[in-house]
Amino acid sequence: MTKSMWVAVVILFLLFTACGVFMVLLQKDEELKNVHAFLTRNGINAAVSYRDISLTVADVAVLKGVSVRPRALPSLQNHTKRFTVRDYRESGGVPSKIAFDAEKVSLRLTDVARLLKGDDESVIDALAFFNPAEDVLNRPLYALMLAGCDRISANVTGEYAYSPANGNMRLKAGISDKCLGAWTVDVSLSGVSNAQQGQLVLAFKHFLRKGDPVKDLKNFLDGATVTAFSASYTESGLVRGYKRYIDTLYLRRGDAAGAAEAAAVVPAITGYLSMANAHRQRNTEIAKTLAAFLNAPDRITFQSKAGKKVPLRVLGGTFLRRMTDLLLRLDASVVLEKSTF
């Protein structure tokens, strides 16, 4: 899995979490039978607007024509055709389950970049000297744009489950977009306290109101252990677009030089993996699989081995290093498949 994929997973996770918490709060105020009053009471009515709302007897809330005004990007134009929340459960006053799906979440990456940019020269310099490997994580937004993505119209799903009694949490999310491709991630955690779970709610509020959601989430997973992990990506053009950008950067025109570069990928990935785990044969197999995916991107799946557990505290270094270490410790398999995306 590339850096950009991991970044997308994290973004998705945060989006899922934020939306999930939003729906938890919404359900908690169900007695009020008035979502608008709920938003007003939580001070986020100014950050969320919608055209229509409906609540069914099956505890399914549906918002139509939703737009969100994040505190960091108040003027970002976005629109969600339909936002549905279902299966809300509580256990001892703590949200224990919720699921949601958002249909056609639309925004432009260019708009996001304009709102986040500094002066013009810094934008030009950042892109002129963009490093296609390192900057995938440092500047994921630019990486997506250089891959050719701009208009996003994604379907997003999310599931959250938490057991206050034993501190087990499961987070599941998916996103599907014509440009970004189809991503899924499913993580099971243990050792998550009520207080840590509550930080998710706080982070969501701060996403829309004054505050720092990143700070809220900083210690969210302290002491937690990953008990299962799976993720998948299905190509729809993102990786190919990024490869096309790299080809222009290195003046490749589909000639033998490109093949030579591809051949160099396996040792490079193997070397990187070996820094986390000395199992060179397995590392080489994984590297070959990743290289094959990069060469002909389609569907790739990461699946942890049953029974493997990894405490998050043992992971260190950069985000990519931590993720790599996590997957190797979980003895994750990497499988390529044909897709029909």
Next chain:
Amino acid sequence: MNSFFKTAALFFFLTPAAGAQTLDIPTGHEMKRIAYSAKAGVEVFAEAENGKWCDDILSLKIFAQDEAAFEEPALNALMAKVAVVLKGECAAAQQAVIDGYSSNTLVYQGSASAADKWKPEKGTLKVKIRQLQAAAVAAARPKDGFPVREWTPPAGKQKIMAHIDQSALEHRVYSKDKRCSILYTTDKPAAKMKNWFISVGGNSCSENLVYGRAEVSVFNDRDNLETTLDGYFTEGRFTGRKNLNVVLLNRYGASKDEQVASYLIDSDPELKIHYVGYLKSRRNRKTGLYSPWAGCAPFTIAAVTENEELFLEQAVTDNILRTAESFADIFCSGATRMRFFATTAPQGIAGMDMPENAGGDEGADAESKLIYAAVLERKPAKKWTIASDKTQNLARLRENIRRNEDLREHQLMMADYNELTKADYLGRLAYMIGVDRIDNLPAMLTAASIIQKPVRVNLLVNIASSGLDKAWVEWPSEFLITQASGLLNRQGWHIVSGNLRAMTAEERKKYKKDDPFTAGVLELSAAAACEQEACGEVADLVGLIRRRHEKPNWRPYHAPYRQEDEP
């Protein structure tokens, strides 16, 4: 047979007269080999006429495999052995003119005489002169003569007519019968001189002008005797008691008080030098009359040439100075001071033919014409010596400056070279066209989309098609170039510069471009066509640097001008 001759006999085979080998050299002269050494790779021939080579003056041709044979110690040794041969075979010989050849090229000219025990004079400078001559001849010049700025000698044997400059203060004054005239130097206006006349005694007035010895009385417009000119004339100009039979070139004035005339002393077609002498006539401030034309105090002579390289070699410069000294002996035998200068123009050099502070070309222009200047002095019956503090070799100074500039540029080029060996392909492309960087199209289109302004870019592109004012690129992606008129005239690989912007919605619709980050428009401001696929010529670093600095012969690694034998 003494021991010396034994040695010589071992070294040389004396050629018996009956079996003498002869050689027909290209000039048609018959040559006889009088000595040779296979070991030393040397053959000595004597020029023969009607089969007879022995005379009081010999013409010797020495052919050597190695030019080193003409260096002083080797040649001295060789001539000592030739002397033994001459003593036995040609006792009448008193002098020998020697031409030395190596690889069929004349590399030495000199002479030797019996009086000096056949020790050859120092003649190696001819080698340098020959080399320089070859360089000069190689330069594109007309076959008939060697023109110089501001004066071109007429071709062939056409008579040289003196050019009279407007600054020349002189009037032609005729005799009453108009059969005779002189060129009289005066600052009086032409209108006033109109009715002046002369009376000539003792001269036939060839060509209507007084030449040679004459006694000329000059009368003014009131028929009063103005002055009497008793002495010699050259082309109608009074030279006093000095009989100068010279060909005048230019007549001009440095100032009201100093008038100048130049004359052609000699032309050296070998070195492409015209030797020009200068005469001066000075105004007496009390009487208002001008002195007779004189050129011996000091004797002023110029070597007019466009071959500045002659003066980069001290040996050649010395040879030219010796030539000038010989002219001083001919034209001004008693002169004790000589001003010599080399120049590309025959007149107008301040401090030489002109006074330091008057007339002529000024500043850098005059400096650029002057090649070399020296003042020579001699005491009676002594040799000329250079008054060193007056010497300036501008040719060498200019050459030194040029070499310093070359050295500095070499250092800059080496710095470029070292930098480029570490640079990537794009860095070399950027160097090729002199820009900071070569940009990436998707990256810059993304930047343009974000900042919503055109971005100044330099791109490597492959032009697929070009029209009157626009062109389409096929690599790195299909995008449009506008304002291409006059800048792009063919397809293929180019490095283009200009302002890049994203296509507008209308343009995307018009050109059916859906991909937002390849739908760009470049407003072209400059374009450089490449010679090879993807501008592959940048792989040749040396060629790249040579083109950039316009130094087609530059080579990296070592500094210019280092001699082969230097460490």
